[in-house]
Amino acid sequence: MLVNDLKALFHNQLDAIYGKDEVFTFFFMLTEAYSNISRLDVALDINLSITKAEQQPFFDALEQLKKQQPIQYIIGETEFFGLPFKVNSNTLIPRPETEELVQLIMDSYTNKASVNNASILDVGTGSGCIAISLAKNIAKSTVHALDVSAKAIQNASENAMLNQVYVNFLESSILEDTTWDSVFKDLKFDTIVSNPPYVRQLEKQAMSANVLENEPHLALFVDDDNPLIFYKAITNFALKYLKPKGELFFEINEYLGRETVDLLIHSGFENVQLKQDFFGKDRMVFGRKK
Numbered sequence: 001m002l003v004n005d006l007k008a009l010f011h012n013q014l015d016a017i018y019g020k021d022e023v024f025t026f027f028f029m030l031t032e033a034y035s036n037i038s039r040l041d042v043a044l045d046i047n048l049s050i051t052k053a054e055q056q057p058f059f060d061a062l063e064q065l066k067k068q069q070p071i072q073y074i075i076g077e078t079e080f081f082g083l084p085f086k087v088n089s090n091t092l093i094p095r096p097e098t099e100e101l102v103q104l105i106m107d108s109y110t111n112k113a114s115v116n117n118a119s120i121l122d123v124g125t126g127s128g129c130i131a132i133s134l135a136k137n138i139a140k141s142t143v144h145a146l147d148v149s150a151k152a153i154q155n156a157s158e159n160a161m162l163n164q165v166y167v168n169f170l171e172s173s174i175l176e177d178t179t180w181d182s183v184f185k186d187l188k189f190d191t192i193v194s195n196p197p198y199v200r201q202l203e204k205q206a207m208s209a210n211v212l213e214n215e216p217h218l219a220l221f222v223d224d225d226n227p228l229i230f231y232k233a234i235t236n237f238a239l240k241y242l243k244p245k246g247e248l249f250f251e252i253n254e255y256l257g258r259e260t261v262d263l264l265i266h267s268g269f270e271n272v273q274l275k276q277d278f279f280g281k282d283r284m285v286f287g288r289k290k
């Protein structure tokens, strides 16, 4: 079959669901993942063809796309901070906003030449995207990462191997403060970072079906009556386990910026700042322990 005919079939069956541009992107993500054919190859060689055996994964992907399954879960891999990450339905698909959070932490280390052998903790690591990106990019750092989900820890461990970095993964709930001493023993951190669950139930109706029906709810949702539950627990944790002058970084719900800033200020953090993401939405809050 000609690759161009296969591409036409994708447009034919999916344009009405996703729009032409998105289908174009999906198709090339699939050709690169399944047959190592680049966009340029397709554009330059209109007679390029693939065998019957090579076609099958494309037909399977087409069916999954029709059901609005995320392309990253279909391919089983995505890119974050320039690195490859395996993803599956047990882990949130890493978002570009979270790359901005990682960049913020990287910048903080550029300004902190005095910190050697930085000790970093990522709470709610999921695919490990934050922890692994920091381990890869901050020289001589020791990175620890926590998640309540054993399947997420499994996925994150595979990603650490894939990216050839060491991360100390811990399976535990940050909400159970009685376990902290046994899990963390005498560890103290220069940086604690978290992108915890922060979507309220009341925001569900504004979410797209492919997120709601495919991504793990454990990673997404909090109760409407206590939307900052993770931020409160992690802030208390940071008061105990951050070194003096250590920093706490959060990705936040765009509608709860003021409340998260107040939480850090009332907990005694200094230099507390709210930062917007690329789209101009309140997305990051950070502060320094006294």
Ligand SMILES: C[S@@+](CC[C@H](N)C(=O)[O-])C[C@H]1O[C@@H](n2cnc3c(N)ncnc32)[C@H](O)[C@@H]1O
Binding pocket: 091, 092, 093, 094, 095, 098, 123, 124, 125, 126, 127, 128, 129, 130, 146, 147, 148, 149, 152, 172, 173, 174, 175, 195, 196, 197, 198, 218, 219, 220
């Ligand atoms: C929004 S996802 C973030 C995943 C990843 N860090 C990222 O930025 O893509 C939140 C993560 O918190 C984890 N989580 C949920 N409840 C938790 C708890 N009580 N203790 C620790 N982790 C928890 C979920 O399993 C999920 O992996």
